[in-house]
Amino acid sequence: MARHSVLGAVLVGALALAGCGGAKVGDTSSGATGDCGTFNLAINPWVGYEANAAVLAYVAEKELKCKVTKKELKEEVAWQGFGTGEVDAVVENWGHDDLRKKYIDEQKTAVSAGSTGVKGQIGWYVPPWLAKEHPDILDWNNLNKYADQFKTSESGDKGQLLDGDPSFVTNDEALVKNLNLNYKVVYGGSETALIQAFRQAEKDKKWVIGYFYSPQWLLNEIKLEKVKLPEYKAGCDADAEKIACDYPDYDLDKLVSKKFADANGPAYQLVKNFKWTNEDQNTVAKYIAEDKMKPEDAAKKWADANADKVKAWLPKA
Amino acid sequence: MVAVAAPRQLPRKPLIFAGIVLAWLVLWLVFRNVGTLALGAADLTPLHRWVNDVNDAVGASRNSNPVFLYFFNEIRLVIDEFVTFIQALIAQPSFGRPVPVIGWLGVVAIAGFVSLAVAGWRVALLAVAGFVFLGLQGLWQESMDTLSLTLAAVVISLLIGIPLGIWAGLSDRAHRILTPVLDFMQTMPTFVYLAPLTLFFLIGPASATIATLIYAAPPAIRITAHAIRTVPRTTVEASESLGATQKQTLVKVLLPSARKTIVLGINQTIMAALSMVTIAALIDAPGLGKTVVKALQTLDVGTAFNAGLAIVVLAIVLDRVTTAAASERRTLPRWALFGGLGVTGVCVYLSYTYLWAAEFQSDVEIGSAIRKGATAVTEWAQDSLPVITDGFKDFVTIVLINPLQALLAESPWFLVALVIVALSFMIGGVRPAIVSAVCIAALIATGLWQDSMITLASTLVATILVMLLGIVVGVWMGRSRRADRFIRPILDAAQVMPAFVYLVPFLALFSASRFTAIIAAVVFAAPVAIKIIADGIRAVSPATVEASTALGSSSWQTIVKVQLPMARGALTLAANQGLIYVLSMVVVGGLVGAGALGYDVVAGFSQGQLYGKGLAAGVAIVVLGVMLDRLTQAAAKRWTN
Numbered sequence: 001m002a003r004h005s006v007l008g009a010v011l012v013g014a015l016a017l018a019g020c021g022g023a024k025v026g027d028t029s030s031g032a033t034g035d036c037g038t039f040n041l042a043i044n045p046w047v048g049y050e051a052n053a054a055v056l057a058y059v060a061e062k063e064l065k066c067k068v069t070k071k072e073l074k075e076e077v078a079w080q081g082f083g084t085g086e087v088d089a090v091v092e093n094w095g096h097d098d099l100r101k102k103y104i105d106e107q108k109t110a111v112s113a114g115s116t117g118v119k120g121q122i123g124w125y126v127p128p129w130l131a132k133e134h135p136d137i138l139d140w141n142n143l144n145k146y147a148d149q150f151k152t153s154e155s156g157d158k159g160q161l162l163d164g165d166p167s168f169v170t171n172d173e174a175l176v177k178n179l180n181l182n183y184k185v186v187y188g189g190s191e192t193a194l195i196q197a198f199r200q201a202e203k204d205k206k207w208v209i210g211y212f213y214s215p216q217w218l219l220n221e222i223k224l225e226k227v228k229l230p231e232y233k234a235g236c237d238a239d240a241e242k243i244a245c246d247y248p249d250y251d252l253d254k255l256v257s258k259k260f261a262d263a264n265g266p267a268y269q270l271v272k273n274f275k276w277t278n279e280d281q282n283t284v285a286k287y288i289a290e291d292k293m294k295p296e297d298a299a300k301k302w303a304d305a306n307a308d309k310v311k312a313w314l315p316k317a
Numbered sequence: 318m319v320a321v322a323a324p325r326q327l328p329r330k331p332l333i334f335a336g337i338v339l340a341w342l343v344l345w346l347v348f349r350n351v352g353t354l355a356l357g358a359a360d361l362t363p364l365h366r367w368v369n370d371v372n373d374a375v376g377a378s379r380n381s382n383p384v385f386l387y388f389f390n391e392i393r394l395v396i397d398e399f400v401t402f403i404q405a406l407i408a409q410p411s412f413g414r415p416v417p418v419i420g421w422l423g424v425v426a427i428a429g430f431v432s433l434a435v436a437g438w439r440v441a442l443l444a445v446a447g448f449v450f451l452g453l454q455g456l457w458q459e460s461m462d463t464l465s466l467t468l469a470a471v472v473i474s475l476l477i478g479i480p481l482g483i484w485a486g487l488s489d490r491a492h493r494i495l496t497p498v499l500d501f502m503q504t505m506p507t508f509v510y511l512a513p514l515t516l517f518f519l520i521g522p523a524s525a526t527i528a529t530l531i532y533a534a535p536p537a538i539r540i541t542a543h544a545i546r547t548v549p550r551t552t553v554e555a556s557e558s559l560g561a562t563q564k565q566t567l568v569k570v571l572l573p574s575a576r577k578t579i580v581l582g583i584n585q586t587i588m589a590a591l592s593m594v595t596i597a598a599l600i601d602a603p604g605l606g607k608t609v610v611k612a613l614q615t616l617d618v619g620t621a622f623n624a625g626l627a628i629v630v631l632a633i634v635l636d637r638v639t640t641a642a643a644s645e646r647r648t649l650p651r652w653a654l655f656g657g658l659g660v661t662g663v664c665v666y667l668s669y670t671y672l673w674a675a676e677f678q679s680d681v682e683i684g685s686a687i688r689k690g691a692t693a694v695t696e697w698a699q700d701s702l703p704v705i706t707d708g709f710k711d712f713v714t715i716v717l718i719n720p721l722q723a724l725l726a727e728s729p730w731f732l733v734a735l736v737i738v739a740l741s742f743m744i745g746g747v748r749p750a751i752v753s754a755v756c757i758a759a760l761i762a763t764g765l766w767q768d769s770m771i772t773l774a775s776t777l778v779a780t781i782l783v784m785l786l787g788i789v790v791g792v793w794m795g796r797s798r799r800a801d802r803f804i805r806p807i808l809d810a811a812q813v814m815p816a817f818v819y820l821v822p823f824l825a826l827f828s829a830s831r832f833t834a835i836i837a838a839v840v841f842a843a844p845v846a847i848k849i850i851a852d853g854i855r856a857v858s859p860a861t862v863e864a865s866t867a868l869g870s871s872s873w874q875t876i877v878k879v880q881l882p883m884a885r886g887a888l889t890l891a892a893n894q895g896l897i898y899v900l901s902m903v904v905v906g907g908l909v910g911a912g913a914l915g916y917d918v919v920a921g922f923s924q925g926q927l928y929g930k931g932l933a934a935g936v937a938i939v940v941l942g943v944m945l946d947r948l949t950q951a952a953a954k955r956w957t958n
Contacts, residue, residue: 006874047600047614071601072610076925077515083379086520107377133442138444153714154830154910166920173358186831187916195616196824200703217615240359257452289615 008302017134036066039267040088042078043070044193047062047217049092051284052116056091058303059310070153072136075099075167082257083109089271090255094120094168094213104255111261113254113268117275118215120250122168124227125212126159127202131225140179140229147182149207155184162197162210171243172210178244184208198224215278217289269315276309319469326537333743341736345728352729354766358916361930362764368929385517393523397440400469404603407463417461420668420675421452424461426661433657434649436641447634447758452677456605456627463594463604463629466522470529470590475583476667478534482541482582483567486575492542497943499535503624504897504942506904507532507596508922509935515600525602526585533589533929540582544575584636588813590792592630595815609815618695618821619688625818626687633806670927699825701859706826713778713834721744722774722831726767733757733770745951756804756944759843763933763940771913773941775831775901779838784888787846791891792849792876795884808844816841816905824909834906834915842898853887888951896949900942914938 031067039060053070060066071078072089078098081087103110126137136142143159151158160182163172172185188194195218201208202222212224229246238243260268280302287298300310303310356362379385395945405411406418418429420848425448433441451460485492511528518524548571556570572579598606605624612620649657668674742750760769794801816837827833857880865879881888906914914934921931 013452043616045610050614071520072598074512074923075600076923077520077600080376081510081520083376084519096568097569098924102373106373125883132353142758148461152828153711153829153832154828164829166916166923171360185358186829186850187907188918189912189913192613192616192821193824193829193909196821197829199616200699200825200828216392230594277640283944289551292617293613 005317013267036060036266039066039068040081040086041070041262042087042090044075044090045093046071047285047289048118048215048281050275050295051102051281051298052091052118052274053278054288054299055284055302056270058296058299060267060270060312061120061129062303063269063310063314065265066178072166079103079255082255085259086259088257088260090112091271091274092116092118093255095250109258113261113272114221114255115275116277117248117256118252118281120213120215120252121226122211122213122250123245124172124209124229125196125198125224127206129202129205129224130205131247138227139214140181140226143209143227144180144182146207150183150209150214152155152186154186158182158184159209160184160186162186162188162194162208164194164211164212165191167191168213171240171247172211174222174241174243178242179230179236186311198222215281215285217282217285220286220290221281224309263284266315271315273313273315275313280306280309330604330743333742336735337743339468339949341724341728341732348729349391350727352731353727353770354730354761354764356536356737356764358920359927359949361927362933364762364764365927365929368932369926372513381514388546388719389517390434393518396469396473396518397521397731400466400526400820402468402553403465404462408458408465408603416672416675419665420667420671420912421457421677423447423661423665423668425449426664426668430657430661431637432634434512434654438638440641443637444634447630448817449825450630450683451627453629453679453681453683453914454623454687455682456608456624457677457793459603459605459608459624460627460631460722463606463628464599465593466525466529466602467587467594467631468603469522470526470533470601471583473526473585474530474534474590478529478582478586479541479579482538482579483545483572485538485542486545487567493864495538495542498688499539500946501939502531503535504900504939506901506909506918506938507593507679508907508918509932510601511596512928514923520601522602524600525597526654528597528602529590529593531587532593535951536585536589537582540585541575544578544582545571548574560818566808577643580639584639584643586633587620587639591628591635591813592815593654593726594628594798595817596801605814609817611685613817615820616821617692617769618818619690619692621815621818621821622691622912623684625686627815628815629810629813633809636809656934664954666731681695690704695822698822702826707828710830713835715832717781718774718831718835719780721769721777725774726770730761741948741951744948744955747949749951752947753944754938759940760937763937765917765934765937766915768913768917768934768953769937769941770874772915772938775911776838776941776945777841779835780838780892781903782835783846783899784892785845785893787891788881788888790843791847791850791853792880794851795880799934801851805848808847811840812844816902822904827905831906831911833904834911837905838899838902839910841902842895844900847897849887849891849894850884853884853891854888857883862863868921886953886957888955889949893946893949894955896945897942900945902937 010184015142031113039057041053041057041060043050055066057070060068063104070172072083073081073087075090075096076099077091078087078090079096079102082103100110104112113115124140126155131138135147140271147159152162154160159182161172161176161181163185164187166187166189170185174207176183176185188210194212198212199211199222200206209227212218218224226281230244232246232248237243237248254271256268256271284298284302287293288295291298293301402407404417410416415693425445428448429441429445429913430501430752432444451457454460460935481491481495485495507528509730509833510531513529514524552570552574553566554565561569592606594602594606595609596606598610605627608624609621612624614617664674711819734754737757738754739749742754760766763769790804794804819840820837823833823836827836861879862875865875870878903911903915904918905911905915907917907919914937917927917934918931918938919926919930921934
C-alpha cells in the first residue's frame with residue numbers, strides 16, 4: 001500500500017507540475033515563405049569561405065525569404081554534390097583546375113557564376129619579426145644564407161620549409177629543387193599546423209618559413225610577410241617538374257550546379273551578383289574568428305553597415 | 318615435445334636474431350639510399366592514375382547506372398528515413414513543430430529509466446547527471462544529433478553484426494572468410510572511403526551512418542563470434558545429446574551463455590561509433606563533430622574541448638550502462654518498474670507539451686566556464702612548456718625515430734624484405750614468413766614502399782612508448798584498486814576525446830613533426846594497452862602473489878618475477894592491440910607533420926588528382942596492419958606456450 005501511495009504522490013506531483021504551465025509548444029509560430037524555395041549552400045572548411053557564405057545566407061533568408069540549408073563539406077565532396085543535386089552553390093573557389101575539368105567540362109554538372117571579387121595569393125611567408133630584423137630574407141635569393149636557422153628535427157641538415165594544407169596544390173618541392181635552395185619541404189598536413197607554427201614563431205621569435213595564403217583570418221592577427229619568388233609569367237607553371245616561378249594570383253570565384261543556374265531563381269541571381277572585396281571579407285572573417293561572433297550575427301553586422309552593397313546584389317525585379 | 322626441445326634451441330635464437338640485425342646494419346652501410354623506391358609527394362604511379370579514372374567513371378555514371386538507381390538509392394532511402402526519424406524524436410524540430418517530439422526532460426527521464434532497468438540505481442543516476450550536464454554545456458541539440466546518429470549506426474551494426482557473428486561463431490569457414498574482411502574494415506582509414514561514400518549514398522545522414530558503421534560493426538561481429546566459440550564444448554554436447562536441434566541449441570544454449578560477452582560487443586560498437594563523430598562531420602554529419610571541426614578552423618580549443626567533453630560524457634554514460642548490463646541480469650521490483658514508467662511517461666508528456674521541458678534553457682550554464690578554462694590551460698601550456706617539450710622531442714627524434722627510419726627507409730627494399738621475412742620465419746615459422754612476404758609484395762605494388770617504411774618506423778616507436786606506459790600504469794592499476802578507480806575514467810576520456818581537440822596544443826608543444834604524430838597515437842593507443850595489462854595483472858591469482866610476498870620478495874621482485882611473467886598473455890595482447898590502435902591514428906598523424914602514408918591519405922581526400930594515391934596509401938596501412946598483427950600473434954603463441 002505504501003508503495004502505491006508513493007507512486008500516486010509522484011504522479012500527482014508531476015501532473016500538478018504539468019498543470020502549472022509555462023509556454024506551450026507551438027504558441028508562437030514563425031516561418032519564412034516566399035518563392036525562393038530551398039537554397040543548398042556548401043560550406044567549405046575555412047573562415048574566409050564561411051564569411052562569404054554567411055553573408056549570402058543572411059541576405060537570401062532576410063531579403064529573398066529563401067530557406068537556406070548549409071552543408072558543411074570539403075571541396076571535392078561539395079563539387080560532387082552538384083551532380084547529385086545536393087549542393088546548389090560553392091561560393092569561394094581557389095582555382096582547382098582538376099575539378100573544373102571534371103565537373104564543368106566532362107560531367108557538365110557545374111557552371112561558373114563569376115568572380116567573388118576577392119583576390120587570392122599563395123606563397124611563402126615569414127613572421128613579421130623576422131622580416132623586420134632581416135629584411136633581405138624577403139627575397140628568395142637570400143634564402144640559402146639563412147637555411148641553417150630554419151633547421152628542425154624534421155629537416156635534418158637543411159632548412160625546413162613548412163608546407164601543409166593538403167587542400168591546395170603545392171609546387172614547393174619543385175621550387176626548392178629548381179631554385180637550388182638548401183631546404184627540405186616538411187608536410188605539416190593541416191592549416192592548423194601552419195597557423196600554430198606561425199603564431200609561435202612570432203611570439204617566441206622563432207625561425208619559421210612556410211606555405212600560406214591570403215586572405216586568411218590569421219593575417220588580421222599577425223601580418224605575415226610574403227617572400228618574393230621569381231615572378232609568375234603565364235605558362236611558367238605548365239610543366240609541374242620544372243616550375244621555378246611564384247604562384248599565380250587567384251581570382252576566387254563562385255560555382256553553381258547546372259540545374260540551379262538553369263532554374264534562374266532569386267537565389268541564383270543573388271549568387272551571381274555577389275561580389276565584394278578582400279577588405280570586406282577580412283572584416284567578416286575577423287568578426288567570426290577573433291570576435292567569436294556567430295556567422296549569422298557577423299553577417300548581419302556587416303550587411304547592416306553596407307546596405308548599399310547588399311542592395312546591388314539583389315535580383316532586379 | 319616442445320618443452321624438451323626448447324632449452325636446446327633457446328641460446329641459439331638470440332644469436333641468430335643479433336646476426337640478422339648485424340648483417341642488416343652492415344649491408345645498410347653499403348647500400349644506403351639505393352633501391353629505396355621513393356616517390357615524391359606529387360608523383361603518381363600508373364596504378365594511382367587508374368584508380369582515379371575508375372573513381373571518375375563511377376561518379377559520371379551515377380545517374381544512369383541501375384546499380385545506383387535500384388540498389389544504393391534504396392539503401393540510402395531506408396537509412397535516411399531511419400536516422401531522420403530518430404532525429405525527429407529527440408533532436409530536430411519535426412512534424413511542423415519548432416522542437417523535437419521529445420524534449421530534454423523526456424530524454425533525460427527515458428535515459429534514467431532505461432539505465433535503472435538494465436543497470437541499477439547508481440548507473441541511472443550517472444545517466445541522468447550526464448545528460449543534464451550535456452544541456453548545461455549548452456550543447457543539448459548537438460548532443461542529441463550525435464546520439465541519434467550513433468544509435469542509428471549501432472542498431473544497424475547490430476542488425477547486421479550479430480547474425481554474421483553467430484554465423485562466424487558456428488562455422489570455421491565463415492570465420493576464415495570474415496576475419497580479413499573485418500581487419501580491412503577496421504584498419505582502412507575512413508578518409509579513404511569518405512568521399513566515395515557521398516557519391517554512392519549522397520551527402521546526408523545515410524553516408525555518415527554508413528561511414529560510422531563500417532568502422533563500428535566489426536567489433537560486434539568479432540565479439541559475438543568469440544562469445545559463441547568460447548561456450549564450453551561440453552555444454553553444447555550435452556544439449557545435442559539430449560536431442561536438441563541445431564536451432565534449439567543455438568537459441569536455448571549458445572546465445573544465453575554468450576549473452577554477457579555479446580553485450581560487451583555492443584559496448585565496443587558504441588564506443589567505435591562515437592569515435593567516428595568528428596570525422597563524419599566532414600561530410601555534414603550533424604552534431605558535436607561539427608562543433609569541433611568548426612572551432613578548429615579558428616584554433617578555438619576551448620569550444621572544441623567543450624564539445625569533445627560532451628562526446629566523452631555520452632561515451633562514459635553509454636559505456637557504464639552497457640557494461641553494467643553485461644555484468645549481471647537484474648529485475649526491477651514491480652513498484653519501481655511501474656513508478657519509473659509513470660514518471661517517465663509524465664516527463665515525456667511534459668517535454669512534448671511545454672517549452673521549458675522541451676528546450677534546454679537554464680540560468681546555470683557551465684559551457685562558457687569550460688571553454689574559458691580549457692583555453693586558459695592550453696595557453697598556459699603553450700606558453701610555458703615548449704622549453705622542455707621541444708628538447709624532449711629533439712631527443713626522442715635523434716635517438717629513436719631517425720635511426721630506425723634511416724634503417725627502414727634508406728635500406729634497399731630487397732634488404733628490408735629479406736630481413737622481415739627472415740625475422741618472421743624465426744618468430745613463427747613458415748606461415749608467418751609467407752604472410753610477410755605477401756604483405757611486402759603488396760606494399761611494393763601500392764607504389765608507396767618508402768612512405769610505408771617511414772610510417773612503419775614511427776609506428777614501431779609509438780608502440781614501444783605505448784607498451785612502456787602500458788606496463789608502468791597497468792601494473793600500478795592492477796595492484797591498486799584505488800589507482801584503478803581514479804585512472805580508468807581518464808583512460809576512457811583519452812580514448813573517446815576527438816584527437817582534433819588535443820592536436821592544437823600538441824602542435825604548440827612539439828611543432829609539426831613526426832614526434833607530435835607519435836604522441837597523438839600514444840594518447841589514443843595507451844589506454845587500451847593499460848587496461849589490458851591492468852586486467853592481466855589483476856587476474857594473476859592472489860595466492861601466488863601472497864606466496865611470493867611471504868617468501869620475502871620485495872614489491873619490485875614480485876612484479877618482475879611473478880606478476881608480469883604470469884600476465885604475459887595480457888602483455889602480448891596489449892602489444893597487438895597497441896599496434897593496431899597506433900596504426901589507426903596514422904592518418905591523424907598526417908595532419909600534424911608525420912608525412913608519409915598519413916599525409917598521402919589526407920591529401921588524397923582533399924585533392925581529386927591525388928585520390929588514387931590516397932587509396933593506395935590506405936591499402937598500405939591495412940597491409941602493414943595485417944602483417945604486424947599476424948607477426949605479433951605468432952610471437953604471442955610462441956611465447957605463451
